[in-house]
Amino acid sequence: MKHEMETNTHGKYIYGIIRNNGSLDLGAIGIGEEPKKVYGVNFRDICAVVSNSPVIEYQPSKSNLLTHEKVLEEIMKQYTVLPVQFSTISPEHESHNILKILEENYEQYSLLLDKMEDKKEMGLKIVAYENEFIQYILQKYKKIKRMRDQLAESSEEKIQAQRIEVGRMVTEAVQKEIENYKNYILNKLNPLAEEVKVNNPFGEMMILNAAFLIKNTHEPEFDKAVNELYEELAQLMKFKYVGTIPPYNFVNININKKGD
Numbered sequence: 336m337k338h339e340m341e342t343n344t345h346g347k348y349i350y351g352i353i354r355n356n357g358s359l360d361l362g363a364i365g366i367g368e369e370p371k372k373v374y375g376v377n378f379r380d381i382c383a384v385v386s387n388s389p390v391i392e393y394q395p396s397k398s399n400l401l402t403h404e405k406v407l408e409e410i411m412k413q414y415t416v417l418p419v420q421f422s423t424i425s426p427e428h429e430s431h432n433i434l435k436i437l438e439e440n441y442e443q444y445s446l447l448l449d450k451m452e453d454k455k456e457m458g459l460k461i462v463a464y465e466n467e468f469i470q471y472i473l474q475k476y477k478k479i480k481r482m483r484d485q486l487a488e489s490s491e492e493k494i495q496a497q498r499i500e501v502g503r504m505v506t507e508a509v510q511k512e513i514e515n516y517k518n519y520i521l522n523k524l525n526p527l528a529e530e531v532k533v534n535n536p537f538g539e540m541m542i543l544n545a546a547f548l549i550k551n552t553h554e555p556e557f558d559k560a561v562n563e564l565y566e567e568l569a570q571l572m573k574f575k576y577v578g579t580i581p582p583y584n585f586v587n588i589n590i591n592k593k594g595d
Contacts, residue, residue, distance in 0.1 A: 345428040347376070348388035349590065350406045351581070352437075353414040354448045355382040361409055366393060366402045373406055376430045378437035381444050384410055385425075385433060393422040407581045415451050417444060418581035423590055436590055447586060453551050454529060456585060457578035459561065461520065461542040463513065467571050468540065472508045479504050509539070516542050516572075520564055527557045532584040542572060546584035554578075 348366055350373070353359075359375030365386030375382040384406070393399050403421050410416045425432045437444070473480040482501050517533075520543055525531055530548040537544070549557050565574045 344390040344426060346388055346390040346424045346426040347383075347385040347428070347430070347433055349419045349423045349425060349433070350384045350386075350403065351410055351419050352417040352444050352448070352588070353382050353384060353410060354380060354445075354452075355414060356380045359384065361406070364402070364406055364409060366399060366406075370402075373409075376433040376437070378434050379441065381437055381441065381448065383433050383437055384416075387428070388424055390424050390426045395421065404581075411579065411581065415448055415453075416581060417447050417451065417586050417588055418583055419588055419590060425590075440588075440590075444588075447588075451582055451586065454548055454582070455551060455554070455579040456582040457547045457549050457554075457557065457576070458545070458580055459524075459547065459577075460544050460575040461516075461568075462538065462573050462575075463516075463540040463542055463571055464573065465540050468509065468512070469505065471571060472505060472512060475512075476504070476508050479508060513540075513542055516568075521545070523560055523564060524557070527553055527560060530585055534584070548582060548585050549578075 348371075350365075353375075355375060356377055356379065359382060361373040361384070363370040363372050365371035365373040365388075367386070367388060371386035371388065373384060373386045375384055386406075400421065407416060407418055425436065427433075473483065479501060482497065482504070521531070521533070524547060528547040528549055532546045534544045534546065536542075547557065561574070561576050565576075568574075
């Protein structure tokens with residue numbers, strides 16, 4: 336991986352694609368040691384939002400990632416945006432290569448912009464509180480609770496085997512209830528979304544890690560449904576509800592940076 340200061344070659348850092356045929360100047364908010372001017376390169380009625388940059392691979396540091404996201408957030412205040420992957424750089428200082436990228440992918444970008452118009456991505460992560468969820472399991476699965484309570488009365492020779500069996504049963508019950516709750520939550524929210532992307536969970540107690548593509552007009556109804564779920568489940572689970580965010584989960588743009 337190249338260090339950020341190892342090259343003198345200049346190019347253009349690409350943040351996203353929007354529908355625009357006029358001038359665009361978002362000011363000096365772009366990525367780099369010193370903030371770079373963020374502006375638009377137009378082809379017909381679509382536009383690449385870029386800033387000048389050395390041709391390097393930017394480190395995914397907190398500062399760099401935040402700058403990338405803040406530029407996208409600024410764009411989204413006025414435009415529907417197709418987000419481009421972090422550290423995507425066209426290796427030409429002039430705009431010829433950017434124009435070639437836009438021309439070659441014009442139909443794809445135009446269709447995607449139409450699809451994303453007046454929609455937004457909302458993210459929802461839900462994680463069970465471990466102690467509270469285990470207590471819920473013990474209350475619901477009476478057999479497991481009885482076996483657990485009997486451990487104190489068992490001889491030392493039997494305790495180890497029983498502990499292993501109870502642990503196995505608790506693990507299976509937790510997995511079953513996590514799946515049940517995930518399906519319950521999705522059944523409440525899916526009808527309000529245009530598309531849903533369920534991502535892989537991280538951690539054993541994660542109930543849901545999902546992105547929802549929502550029409551702007553449906554956002555109040557979707558917010559209400561999430562709030563109702565929170566009120567119902569807050570004693571068992573922690574909610575992290577985020578929006579509006581760039582639609583990474585519903586847009587897949589692979590840019591040929593060299594324009595070959």
